[in-house]
Each structure stands twice: as structure tokens, then as C-alpha cells.
Amino acid sequence: MKKTIAVLPGDGIGPEVTDAAVKVLQSIAMRYGHTFHLKHAEIGGAAVDQFDNPLPQQTIDVCEASDAILLGAVGGTKWDANPAHLRPEKGLLNIRKHFGLFANLRPVKAVPALLSSSPLKEEVAKEVDMIIVRELTGGLYFGEPKRRSEKAAVDTLVYTREEIERIVTQAFEIARTRRGKVTSVDKANVLETSKLWREVVEERKAAYPDIEVEHMLVDSAAMKLITDPRAFDVMVTENMFGDILSDEASVITGSLGMLPSASIRSDGFGLYEPVHGSAPDIAGQNKANPAAAILSAAMMLKHSFGLDTEAAAIEKAVMGVLEDGYCTGDLAGNGKRVVSTDQFVTKVVEELERE
């Protein structure tokens, strides 16, 4: 298979962790006979510094000419005082909107070797295996009017039936490949958009008689993620609720540094990035945990290229390295051996070659 991948390293530890993921992709290409063309471009603060634009046209062009996008991380205090259109995050918001990446997939899976770093009791966090499907291009993030005056400000939470249908369909399809349960999260006792959301879920579920569907209020979901996270299989929700709940979910298993994400549309094109931020404090020190970026590359192989075997091989290799007791500094403790970013990648590649 021949594929072109846009690589957008971004800021902070972004370059290190995308480099790591690229090494793993190259090893996969070699072993399975694929060709991955890698085209680098700038996004976020790095792009602001060079082009005065967090998502320059040349970056869009590179992505348009690619089959998928691998992103590192954006952001850093350096750009905190910038006006909104020159902030790193704006690059992320713009790229999602430009490419219509309406579905953000955030799997959260407990890694036995890492449970000791979870803030939750091990018996609560163990065996958690869920995925949050967050709507990513609608709602409060982009709704108009969105403006302010001296005296007041307004944002608009708007959803069309189609926007809800496509994300809900995405969630149902994903549930079919998992344990067959969808929890739809809304605030239907207060919001009109949530009432429409709930209606659409009820309609769509007729086409998925094999899927168990439950509705949950967002405040209850925020509690249940902590008290009983194993109760979830697929959670689907709107953009702002998804932002909050997916970050909440990301810390429950103690493996934030391990979590990948995908932002996709229906035709298979997608952007893949680690959940963690740009961590400017440890940037350039060969300390960052590359696992999330590597697992994001695995998600790309699976979702955008249909390479399920290769994706599974990467996941297995990463877990193997962890089970052997190696980890980066963020996961230190309990007798684990701390290695550098480079060393971790080398171990993953060795595991891949051993498989």
C-alpha cells in the first residue's frame, strides 16, 4: 500500500513524539511492504512564529495532498498573550473545521502495568475499556452569533439534525465492533439541542437493534466516569460536553501519557494526535512519552488505511515494552525502569521485529 501522510509536529514535545511515531511507521512499512510518503508542515505556535498564522495555506495544501494527518501537539505559554487568531489552538480548531473532521474518537483503556499511577482505586479503574465519540465541528465552538460588546457576550449552541445523525451513526457503527453498548450524553432536561439530540438517537437506534442504547445526563455522566467507569463502552456526545468528559476520562486510568485520538470524517480521512499537550517544560530533553503518538499512528493505520493487522502489531509492541517494565519518566514508580524517548522507541521497534 502507498500512502501519503502529512506530519505536523507542532510545539513543545510535538516534534519528538511525532518523530517517534514516524520511526514506528517506517518499521511497519518495511516489515509489511508499504510505502508511506511523509510530508512535514507547520501548525500551531511554530506556524505563528514562521508564518503569522497557526494554520498557514501551505500546511492546508500539504494536508489536502495527503491521505491522513499525524499531529504532535500545539500550544505553549509563549503564545498565551496573542490575540485569538494568532493562538496555537486556533490552528487545531481551523484544521478540524476546514477538513470537516466531525468525529473525535478518544479510546480510554486501562493498562494493567500502569494502574498504580491512576488516581482511582485499582478496583475501580481496572478493566476500563471505553471510547468517547465527541462531535467536533458543531455546537458552541462554531455557532453564530458568537460575539461580545463592552457589556455582554454571547455564544450559540446550535445543532442540525444532520450533524447529530452523522455522529450518532458513527457511534453506533463503532459499538458494533465493540461490546455493543452506546451511552448518549446530553442535558435534555435543560437544552433544546439536547432534546433534538435525544430524539435523533432514538430514531437511529431502530436501524441498530443489536445495540443497547442508554441516555445519560451530562452531570450524571461526569459522576459515573469516576464511580463506575467500566459501565461505559461507547459514549457519544456533543462538542463541549465531549471536551470536558473526554479529558475527565483521560485521567481515570493513570495513563494520560498513553492515550491516542482520532478526528475523522466519513470517507476515512482523518487527523491523529496524542491526547496529551505540548508540555513545553520538558520539550527537547528526550524525556517525553512517545506512546500516545505511536498509538495515534496505529489508529491512523486502522481507521484511515484499513491496516488492522499492522495497527494491532503496534499496540501489542507498546504494551509489550510496558509489561517488560520500561517506561518514560511520567510513568515512573513501582520498580519500573525509566528510559528516554529514543530508548522507548527503539524498544517498540525491537518488539515489532520480534513479533
Added chain:
Amino acid sequence: MKKTIAVLPGDGIGPEVTDAAVKVLQSIAMRYGHTFHLKHAEIGGAAVDQFDNPLPQQTIDVCEASDAILLGAVGGTKWDANPAHLRPEKGLLNIRKHFGLFANLRPVKAVPALLSSSPLKEEVAKEVDMIIVRELTGGLYFGEPKRRSEKAAVDTLVYTREEIERIVTQAFEIARTRRGKVTSVDKANVLETSKLWREVVEERKAAYPDIEVEHMLVDSAAMKLITDPRAFDVMVTENMFGDILSDEASVITGSLGMLPSASIRSDGFGLYEPVHGSAPDIAGQNKANPAAAILSAAMMLKHSFGLDTEAAAIEKAVMGVLEDGYCTGDLAGNGKRVVSTDQFVTKVVEELERE
């Protein structure tokens, strides 16, 4: 002191837990020489059943003629299929709006005797002592337009400078009586309302040089509540974020059944209610945990009547009963002795008499 208190038992376990709180209030009245006139009225599903209205005019009249409101709980599956204006929660939303109760105070404090029921590791949950100050009458809950058609729906997130100023001022004042730190939570990298919110916080802080102020994005706050809840003293945020974060916070210490809340305005008038719901499954069985309702009554004494000594006596009595090893069924385990609602109240009253 002579005060009139409107008692709105509501649904499910609401009547039992308000009865319990009333007994404690009567004991306080006797001991400290106060007179509390109690006037009962209906709200929520009970009011829908009797008056076809979750907040009937006669209930409003009773509250108008009172100095504070004590509420049990509203809601239950029985009314789930009702149209929005006949749902129990609507009574709650209406009473907040009618009386302009713009500040919702939700203290979360770890109780050593209960840490074993926390889903968090004890070393993470111990010594948590924070209060969430949630804006309660603005934002997405009430903003117009709020409507839907066949094809789309819209809700409006709107805040005026004044609405933000008064809630932020409330938070600063509360911080002065505590550890002097305010964490303001917003989504200023996406929302116009959040940018205004952040600006107002920055302006107001000039008048509170003794208070340490930090800004935090809502997604980060959702993580930090789990990974490091001790980092918070006073958290202030808008209505919807507050709904989600305060429920998230309510489960971290394992003492949801113990948590009180207050919904107040600037003149001291307020509504006091337990954080837990109406728990229809155990209603009428003399099993419900009355601690949250009792502690809500204590908040009333303090915030609405300025009776700090009496409020502290109630808190001490409740903690004393727990430390003696007694609790209701929701907190069973670890060798604790399970007692009924009535027995728990009797023990609290005995403790009060002993003090």
C-alpha cells in the same frame, strides 16, 4: 431570633430527609432560644400530581413570606415522560429564576471516616476541602433564543458583565473566609462569554489583593478535580460548567450522601437542599441518609440567618455520629454500624444536646 422557613419536601426521599432536618432545627431552636416557623408547601413531581404545576403559585407565596427555603429533592421516573413544563426539575429551575438565586454554593469536604467509600485513592481524596461557586440563573439554562424546529435546535449562552461581576464577587468574598484562593474556570480559548468572564475576574481581583487568583480551562479542571482535588479552595464558574464540575466533585470524596448545597442571592435569602437526588427506589423505607439535608439546614443557619455557632454545632454533631461509627446504608462497610434515618437523626440530636 424568629425566622420563617419554607419547607418544600418534594419527591422520593425528600420528605424523610427534610423531616430529619426539621427535627435538628427544632432542637437547635430549643437549645439556643430561637423560634423557627415552618411552612410546608409542594414542589416538583408532588406539586405536578396535586396542582399540575411543578412550582404552584401557593408555593411561591409561602416562599415569598419566608426568610429561607429548605428543599428535599425533586424528580422520579414517574414523571419522566411528562412534557418539559410538567417535569419536576422545572420546579427547581423556576424557583431559582423567580427568586434570583444566582449563586449556587457546593462545598466538598473529605470526611476521614468515609474515605474508604471514595472511588479515589485515599491519598488523593484525603483532606479535600473546596467549595464550588456556580452561577445559577444565567448562561445556557435561560438564554434566548432557545428553540427548535424539525431540522435544528438552538440554545444561547449569554452573560452580561453584571451577572459575571456579582457571582465573581461572591466567590472572592467566600475565599476571604477560607484559604484565600480562587480558581476561575472557563473556556476562554473558544468562547466569547468566557473571554468576558476572564476579563471580569481580572478586573475584580484588583479589589481583592489578598486573594490568589488562577484561571483554568474547563477541560483541565475536569482532570485536576480527579488528579489533584486538594489544589482547589474556591472554584467559580458559569452555570453549565458548574453543573458538570460540581457533580463530578461531589463523588470524589465518597460522601455524596453527605453533601449540602445553597442557592443564594446577595441579600441573604436562599434555598438549601441536599446534593443527592430523590432516590425513589428507597423512598419511604426509613433508609435514606439525612446528613446532607441536615447539613443544608446548617448552611441556612449560617448564610441566611448569620447563626454561625449553631451551624457549627450541627456540623460537629453530624461528624461526631459518623466518627462514632454510625451511618446509613449508603455508607455501609468497614465495620460501620448501619442505622435507620430516624436513628441517625436521634443520634445527631443527642450529640447536639451533649455539646
